[in-house]
Amino acid sequence: xxxxxxxxxxxxxxxxxxxxxxxxxxxxxxxxxxxxxxxxxxxxxxxxxxxxxxxxxxxxxxxxxxxxxxxxxxxxxxxxxxxxxxxxxxxxxxxxx
Numbered sequence: 001x002x003x004x005x006x007x008x009x010x011x012x013x014x015x016x017x018x019x020x021x022x023x024x025x026x027x028x029x030x031x032x033x034x035x036x037x038x039x040x041x042x043x044x045x046x047x048x049x050x051x052x053x054x055x056x057x058x059x060x061x062x063x064x065x066x067x068x069x070x071x072x073x074x075x076x077x078x079x080x081x082x083x084x085x086x087x088x089x090x091x092x093x094x095x096x097x
Contacts, residue, residue: 015043024055026052028060038067040060
């Protein structure tokens with residue numbers, strides 16, 4: 001895993017902790033880009049579909065002054081949830097059955 005990927009995962013976890021998520025549950029980061037608005041980064045996890053990302057983009061553009069928008073794919077390590085805690089192996093195996 002590259003340093004950039006690890007930083008994206010850590011930032012996504014922080015954003016989720018701050019409840020920075022769109023209506024459909026896509027985590028995002030943001031910052032001021034100037035007097036005209038803000039920049040945004042949407043974190044696309046493996047379970048998000050193209051439709052999820054389109055809806056998240058629409059949500060931000062509807063509710064915020066978006067100057068720039070970037071989508072970053074975030075791939076979590078096997079056996080780790082998006083909040084960073086280990087998956088319960090017992091429940092995980094039952095889900096697959």
